[in-house]
Amino acid sequence: MEALKERIRREGKNLGGGILKVDSFLNHQVDPALMLAAGGALAAHFGAMGINKVFTAEISGIAPALTTALALGVPVVYARKTRPITMPEQTYVASAPSHTKGVSVELMASPEFLGPGDEVLIIDDFLARGKTIDALVRLAHQASAEVRGIGVVIEKAFEGGREELAYLDVPIHSLAVITSMENGEIVFG
Numbered sequence: 001m002e003a004l005k006e007r008i009r010r011e012g013k014n015l016g017g018g019i020l021k022v023d024s025f026l027n028h029q030v031d032p033a034l035m036l037a038a039g040g041a042l043a044a045h046f047g048a049m050g051i052n053k054v055f056t057a058e059i060s061g062i063a064p065a066l067t068t069a070l071a072l073g074v075p076v077v078y079a080r081k082t083r084p085i086t087m088p089e090q091t092y093v094a095s096a097p098s099h100t101k102g103v104s105v106e107l108m109a110s111p112e113f114l115g116p117g118d119e120v121l122i123i124d125d126f127l128a129r130g131k132t133i134d135a136l137v138r139l140a141h142q143a144s145a146e147v148r149g150i151g152v153v154i155e156k157a158f159e160g161g162r163e164e165l166a167y168l169d170v171p172i173h174s175l176a177v178i179t180s181m182e183n184g185e186i187v188f189g
Contacts, residue, residue, distance in 0.1 A: 001037065001038065001041050001175040001176060003034065003037060004034065004037075004038060004153065004154075004175050004176045005176050005188055007022075007025050007031070007034060008020070008022065008154070008176060008178075008186060008188075009186065011024045011025060012186055014181050014184050014185070014186055016184075018128065018156060018158075018159055018181060020126075020154065020156065020178070020181065020186070022154070026060065026063070026064075026125055026153065026154075027060045027125065030063045035063045035064055035066075035067045036067050036070075038064050038067060038068075038153055038175055039064055039065075039066070039067025039068040039069075039070060039071050040067070040071045041175055042064065042068045042071075042121075042123060042151040042173065042175070043068050043071030043072045044071075045151065045171075045173045046068075046072075046121050046148070046149045046151060046171070046173070047071075047072060049119070049121070049148045049149060050119050050148065051072060051074060051119050051120065051121040051148055051149070052074050052117075052118060052119050052120075053069075053074055053075055053076070053077055053113075053114065053118045053119070053120050053121070053145070054066075054068050054069040054072065054074060054075070054076045054077070054120070054121050054122075054123050055076075055077050055078070055079070055109075055114065055120045055121070055122050055123070055136055055139075055140060055145075056076065056077075056078045056079070056122065056123050056124055056136070057078060057079045057081075057107055057124065057132055057135070057136060058078045058079065058080055058081055059081075060124075060125040060126075061078065061123060061124040061125050062076070062078055063125075064123050064124075064125060064151075064153050065078065065123040065124075068121070068123050068151065072121075075113075077109065077113045077114050079094075079107035079108060079109045079135075079136060079139055080107070080108045080109070081105055081106065081107060081108075083108055087108065087110050088110055088111065088112065090111065091108045091109060091110055091111065092108065092109045092110075092111065092114065092139045092142040092143055093106055093107070093108050093139075094106070094107050094135040094136075094138040094139050094142070095107070095135060096131040096132045096134065096135035097129075097131050098132075105132075107132075107135050107136065107139060108139075109139045109143065111143060114139070114140065114143040114145055115143050115144060115145060116143070116144040116145070117145075118140075118143065118145035118146065119145070119146050119148050120140050120145045120146065120147050120148060121148055121149050121150075121151060122136050122137065122140070122147060122149070122150045122151070123150075123151045123152070124136070124150075124151075124152050124153075125152070125153050125154065126152060126153070126154050126155070126156065127150070127152040127154075127155040127156070127161045127162065127165075127172070127174060128155075128156045128159040128161050129159050129160060129161050129164065130160070130161030130162070130163075130164035130165045131161075131164075133150055133152075133161070133165060134164065134165065137165075137168060147168060147170055148170060149170050149171045149172070149173065150165065150168075150170060150171070150172045150173070151172075151173050151174075151175075152172075152173075152174045152175070153174075153175050153176065154174070154175070154176050154178065155174035155176070155177045155178065156178050156181070157177050157178065157179050157189055158178070158179060158180055158181070176188065177189040
């Protein structure tokens with residue numbers, strides 16, 4: 001998606017250590033027009049797969065997941081990082097290390113909204129090492145839901161996440177693939 005790549009070139013900041021700051025349009029402030037385009041592109045790629053739910057992790061995955069779900073005409077479910085009092089005691093739980101926070105995060109999903117018969121498309125803002133997406137897959141499997149595909153806004157291919165998720169044998173589609181972030185540069189593949 002060329003508009004996304006241009007925004008990354010113009011506003012993305014390579015902070016070193018594989019960290020790409022895109023807070024001005026994706027992770028803190030969200031550009032709704034760009035997210036609508038991203039969601040439309042992801043929905044177009046996965047639209048013929050019988051998906052009935054889009055699944056993501058709070059918080060940065062919600063914007064692209066919502067616009068993808070809107071384009072597909074299906075609900076979006078997001079895994080929570082803290083349990084609200086409204087969530088049932090029996091939930092699906094999986095942990096994943098956070099690349100930007102440097103700690104492990106527990107993700108939770110309610111059986112009220114994810115279960116057998118669900119054909120799930122996982123959407124996230126980034127694919128780096130694949131740990132968050134793997135946790136989402138584990139949650140879907142705990143719920144006996146079928147993962148049909150994985151869509152991401154930005155993939156950092158040099159971190160190997162796609163290879164880590166190859167065991168799933170589902171399509172993985174990225175809107176922008178970064179192959180290198182060495183010497184302060186951002187290189188697209």
